[in-house]
Structures are given as C-alpha cells and as structure tokens.
Amino acid sequence: MTDTTTPISTDETPVDPVDRVLSRADAHSGVRVFGAAQALQDEATAFGGSTDGEQWDREERAALRRVPGLSTELEDVTEVEYRQLRLENVILVGVHPQGEQSDAENSLRELAALAETAGAVVLDGVLQRRPHPDPATYLGRGKAQELKDLVAALGADTVIADTELxxxxxxxLEDVVKVKVIDRTTVILDIFSQHAKSREGKAQVELAQLEYLLPRLRGWGDSMSRQAGGQVGAGGAGMGSRGPxxxxxxxxxxxIRTKMAILRRQIRDFAPARDAKRAERKRNxxxxxAIAGYTNAGKSSLLNRLTSAGVLVENALFATLDATVRRAEASDGRIYTLTDTVGFVRNLPHQLVEAFRSTLEEVGDSDVILHVVDAAHPDPASQLQTVRDVIGDVGARDITEIVVFNKADLxxxxxxxxxxxLEPRALFASSRTGEGIEELRSALEAALPLPAVEVHAVVPYDRGDLVSAVHETGHIISEAHEEDGxxxxxxxxxxxxxxLAPFVS
Known part of the structure; x- marks a missing residue:
C-alpha cells in the first residue's frame, strides 16, 4: 500500500492534502493493495469444508457472477443485462478530519470490500483531510476537479463516497466528475437486493430502497414541467393544455409512497407466522x-459447525439476510434453538435498521446472544461497538452476551x-478448524436459562411421554428408577x- 500526500493548489485555504489509499500504478495493473485491513478474508482461508454442507445456494449465487473484460454500452442493453455483463469500474473517495486517518483508511477498505461484493472493480481510493465535508460537493472544489482528472485517466464508470451523501x-459532484456518483448506503442496498431470497427479505430490501430513493428523485427537462396554460404567444401552449x-x-x-404502504402492510402480514413460531417455542x-455480529465475521460458518445446518457460507459481505433457525441439543438432552441473523456494518443505513426491525427482533427476543467477532479483522474494537449499538437499538442490552472471537486460526x-x-471473558474459536467449539458449546449450555418450576415427582412407567418431555424441555438434576416409576x-x-402435578412427591 502506498500513501502519498499531494498538496493541490486550489482557491480553498488552507490547502488540504489528498491521501492516496491505492496507488495509481497498482490501479492500472488491477492489483489489490488493501493488505491486512481488507474486510474480506484471504481466498486461501475463506472456506471451510465438511461442516458447511453441500452449499448448493452458493453455487446458484455464483452462477450469476458478472464477467470482467466484456464491453458494451448501457444504451445497447437493459440495465439488468448491463450489470450482468460488465463490471463497473469504481473510484472510492472519503473525507476525514485531522488525526483520524487510520480509521478513515479502514472504512475505505471496508467500502472496497462492499463494492467488490456488489460486483465492481475498485481502481483507486482517495482520502481528503479537511475538518468537515464540503456542503456543496462533499470534497473541496479543487479536490473535485482532481477527482475528475483521475476518473478520466483511469476510465472509471462510478465514484463511491464513503458516507451518505x-x-x-x-x-x-456528478456535475463536476461527469460520471455516476453514489454513496455507501447505495452500495449496501445494492448488495441486499442481490442477496435477498425470501419473500419477506425482498420486501424489506425494497422498502429500504424506496425510503432512500424518495428524497433523491431527480427530474429532467420537460418531465419537471406542469401542464402549460395561457396564450401561445405569451409562452403558453394554448388550448387543451390548461389545468392543474x-x-x-x-x-x-x-x-413510491403507495408502494411503500403496500410493502409495510406485507411485512406486517409476515409477522404473525413468525410470532406464532416464537410463541410456541416460548410456550414449550x-x-x-441469537448469533449476532459484524458482517463476514463467520456467523453462518459457526452455526454450521455447531449444528451441521448447511447454511449458505460465502466470503462476501451480507451473504446472509434471512434469519435461519436451527435446533440444537445440549449435553443434558435439553433442546434449544440457534438463530443466524443479518450482519451489521459501521454506518448501517437507518432505512435498513427500520426495514429489518422484524428480523432483528430475533435478537431482542432471544435468551442468549452469541456475539461473533472476526479475530483477524484489523479493528475488532469498532466491530464490537457497532454490533452493541445495534443490539441496544433493538432493546437487547440486558440479554446475556457471550463474545467469541472467530477465525482464531488466522x-x-x-x-x-x-x-x-478488549474482552477478558471472550472465547476463541475457529469454525474452520474446530478449535474452541466444544468450549463454546459448553458456555452456551451453561448460559441457557433454567425453566421456571422446580419439581420432585415419581412418574409412572406408563407415562414415559412425560419423562421424555422433561428430557427435551426441562433440566434434570437427578433421575432414578424406583418400584412405582x-x-x-x-x-x-x-x-x-x-x-406432572398428579405425580409430585
């Protein structure tokens, strides 16, 4: 990774340097230079083996990967075909105040991983140091002009800002650089729209996209004009055009507002079925x-290792969007459930938090939160804080939390x-090698709440169904076979x- 500080002469004072996160030479050669701080795992260690099952879902998703090297123009084909045929070439930009360069670089590397997951090729990344983003063009005017030259030199299609613009x-900024400009939120929404699989997940993503789009609608030319009225000679369109x-x-x-109302109603209609399943589990x-954590921390891999669930595992951000519930059995025979949930990320768009609130309720209604952290990530402290902030947002701060550092083999x-x-009581585990899995399983079992009522009963031998029920849903302290049962x-x-009341001793 090369870092250069280049003062640019502009009409702004003071002159602020631009910190290059990727070198232009490496960008031309297509070499990734994100180093250890990239948000994606190294391909050599990305995937586990037998514990992840057949992974048919991953093969199906990979079958629609876009192909680099094919060129076509947007006018020739539909938007969908364009996105499948041609990888977008993007440049990343960010702004940070004095003293926060390291954090800004990590954030930009995470944005690069997001862009790659969405299906883009990252050509370059630049950071500008200034106290506040420019209210007009995000970057300063001089830096925006430099960005325009960089876009032209590298042949970029898109500029992605590391914030919500x-x-x-x-x-x-679009008017200056003359290519499409999007922000971090747009990239995350794009990934969600690609990965949503269930009807509820698709509805939640579409609602979040529409909420984001509504204040950003932009009209062009005549589409902005009301029906004309008045005299033709006075600039009006004459007869037949008057009216509101x-x-x-x-x-x-x-x-859009009508569609959003329909989607909210659909999402509400999904709730009773999920609530009924949750209530049945509570009743029994x-x-x-709930397995919670930062995106790509290895939550699905850990679920597969603990339960042989065969849930989709992919070295990508937000590979899991739909909550997956699997049954597990403790060593004493008790049954409990493990729920894989959507991952979190820094600056998670509030539209997604709101749209996925029904899914996040799985975290808020759980008895134990298994907080998974990527041990190999360069900034695990920010991962911990980000996830705990979202846990607080869904009212789950008081729930028992077990922190596990996954990918301990790295x-x-x-x-x-x-x-x-960072976390003295945390456990270390590797869903890839199996290290620490048994210790983690024991910690989970110890944290499970005991049922409410303590009983001493002699159950007749012809009521084996009750004994079996106690084994499944209760916690047995002692068991003995006597003459009466x-x-x-x-x-x-x-x-x-x-x-059991009739048999209580």
Missing part, C-alpha cells in the same frame, strides 16, 4: 440463542493477548409442571 451533494397538471416527479413520489420453554498469540484485553428432580416449564 445529501441529494444536492451527489448532484453537484401533476409533474412527473410528483407522480413518481406518489407511486425452548431457550433461544491470528497469532500476540494478537490473542490484545483481543483478551421414574423419580425425577428437575426444573420444568409451568405447562409441564401442571401435567
């Missing part, structure tokens, strides 16, 4: 563990010492305690 900033016309942009806004006192002992300093000392649910 105001509509006016995006339009002004609706501009195209107003019509689009009304259609089946404890639940870090040395010195790094482990640093991580222990099976003597049990156990913690059970109120419902099961009522059924």
């Amino acid at each position: 105001a509509p006016s900033q995006r339009r002004a 016309g609706e501009t195209k942009i107003e019509l689009d806004r009304r259609r 006192t089946i404890p639940s563990v 870090v040395d002992e010195d790094t482990r010492m640093v991580l222990r300093g 099976t003597a049990l000392h156990a913690h059970v649910s109120e419902r099961l305690a009522a059924e």
Whole structure:
C-alpha cells in the first residue's frame, strides 16, 4: 500500500492534502493493495469444508457472477443485462478530519470490500483531510476537479463516497466528475437486493430502497414541467393544455409512497407466522440463542459447525439476510434453538435498521446472544461497538452476551493477548478448524436459562411421554428408577409442571 500526500493548489485555504489509499500504478495493473485491513478474508482461508454442507445456494449465487473484460454500452442493453455483463469500474473517495486517518483508511477498505461484493472493480481510493465535508460537493472544489482528472485517466464508470451523501451533494459532484456518483448506503442496498431470497427479505430490501430513493428523485427537462396554460404567444401552449397538471416527479413520489404502504402492510402480514413460531417455542420453554455480529465475521460458518445446518457460507459481505433457525441439543438432552441473523456494518443505513426491525427482533427476543467477532479483522474494537449499538437499538442490552472471537486460526498469540484485553471473558474459536467449539458449546449450555418450576415427582412407567418431555424441555438434576416409576428432580416449564402435578412427591 502506498500513501502519498499531494498538496493541490486550489482557491480553498488552507490547502488540504489528498491521501492516496491505492496507488495509481497498482490501479492500472488491477492489483489489490488493501493488505491486512481488507474486510474480506484471504481466498486461501475463506472456506471451510465438511461442516458447511453441500452449499448448493452458493453455487446458484455464483452462477450469476458478472464477467470482467466484456464491453458494451448501457444504451445497447437493459440495465439488468448491463450489470450482468460488465463490471463497473469504481473510484472510492472519503473525507476525514485531522488525526483520524487510520480509521478513515479502514472504512475505505471496508467500502472496497462492499463494492467488490456488489460486483465492481475498485481502481483507486482517495482520502481528503479537511475538518468537515464540503456542503456543496462533499470534497473541496479543487479536490473535485482532481477527482475528475483521475476518473478520466483511469476510465472509471462510478465514484463511491464513503458516507451518505445529501441529494444536492451527489448532484453537484456528478456535475463536476461527469460520471455516476453514489454513496455507501447505495452500495449496501445494492448488495441486499442481490442477496435477498425470501419473500419477506425482498420486501424489506425494497422498502429500504424506496425510503432512500424518495428524497433523491431527480427530474429532467420537460418531465419537471406542469401542464402549460395561457396564450401561445405569451409562452403558453394554448388550448387543451390548461389545468392543474401533476409533474412527473410528483407522480413518481406518489407511486413510491403507495408502494411503500403496500410493502409495510406485507411485512406486517409476515409477522404473525413468525410470532406464532416464537410463541410456541416460548410456550414449550425452548431457550433461544441469537448469533449476532459484524458482517463476514463467520456467523453462518459457526452455526454450521455447531449444528451441521448447511447454511449458505460465502466470503462476501451480507451473504446472509434471512434469519435461519436451527435446533440444537445440549449435553443434558435439553433442546434449544440457534438463530443466524443479518450482519451489521459501521454506518448501517437507518432505512435498513427500520426495514429489518422484524428480523432483528430475533435478537431482542432471544435468551442468549452469541456475539461473533472476526479475530483477524484489523479493528475488532469498532466491530464490537457497532454490533452493541445495534443490539441496544433493538432493546437487547440486558440479554446475556457471550463474545467469541472467530477465525482464531488466522491470528497469532500476540494478537490473542490484545483481543483478551478488549474482552477478558471472550472465547476463541475457529469454525474452520474446530478449535474452541466444544468450549463454546459448553458456555452456551451453561448460559441457557433454567425453566421456571422446580419439581420432585415419581412418574409412572406408563407415562414415559412425560419423562421424555422433561428430557427435551426441562433440566434434570437427578433421575432414578424406583418400584412405582421414574423419580425425577428437575426444573420444568409451568405447562409441564401442571401435567406432572398428579405425580409430585
């Protein structure tokens, strides 16, 4: 990675340097130079093996990968065909104040991983140091002109800003650089739209996209004009054109609001079925563990290792969008559930938090949160804080949390010492090698809540169904076979305690 500080002469004072995160020579050669701080895992260690199952879903997703090296023009084919045939070449830009360069570089590398996951080739990345982003063009005017030259030199199609741009900033920067300008939120929404699989997931993503699009609609030329009126000679269009016309942009806004109302209603309609399943688990006192964590921390791989679930695993950001619930059995026979949830990322768009609130409820309603952190990530502290902020947003701060540093096989002992300093009680595990999995499983079982009622009962031998139910949903302290039946000392649910009442000793 090369870092250069180039003062640019502009009409702004003071002159702020631009810090190059990728070198132009490497950009021309197509070489990735993100180093250890990239958000994606190295391909050599990206995928596990037998514990992840057949992974048919990953093969299906990879079958639609876009192909580099094919050239076509947007006018020749539809937008969908364009996106499948031609990889977008992008340049990343960011702004950071004095003293925050390291954090800004990590954020830009994460944006590069997001762009690659969305299907783009990252050519270059630049950072500008200034106290605040320019309210007009995000970068300063002089830096925007330099960016225009860089775009022309590298042949980029798109510029991606490492923040959420105001509509006016995006339009002004587009007018300068003469190519499409998007922001971090747009990239995340694009990834979500590609990876959503279930009907609910697709509806949630579409709602988030429309909420983001609504204030950013832009009309062109005649589409902005109301129906004309008045005399032809006075600039009007004459007869047949008078009346309270609706501009195209107003019509689009009304259609978007209508569609958003329909999507919200659909998402509400999905809730009863999920609530019913959750209520049934609660009624049977089946404890639940929610696996939460930063995107690409290895949550799905860990679920596969713990339960042989065969859930989709991919070295990409936001590979999992739909909550997956799997059954697991503790060593004492108790049944509990493990739920894989959508990953989090820094500056997660609020539209997505709101749209996926129903999915995030799985975290808020769980008994234990298994917080997975990527041990090999260059900034695990920010991962921890980001995830805990979202956990707080869904009202789950008081739930028992177990922190596990995954991908422990990729870090040395010195790094482990640093991580222990961050979280002294955290566990280390590797879903790839199996290291620490049994210790993690024991910690989960110890954290599971005990059923509410303690009973001493002698269950007749012809009521083996009750003994089996106690094994599945209760916690047995002691069990003995006597002349009159099976003597049990156990913690059970109120419902099961009522059924055992006639046999309480």
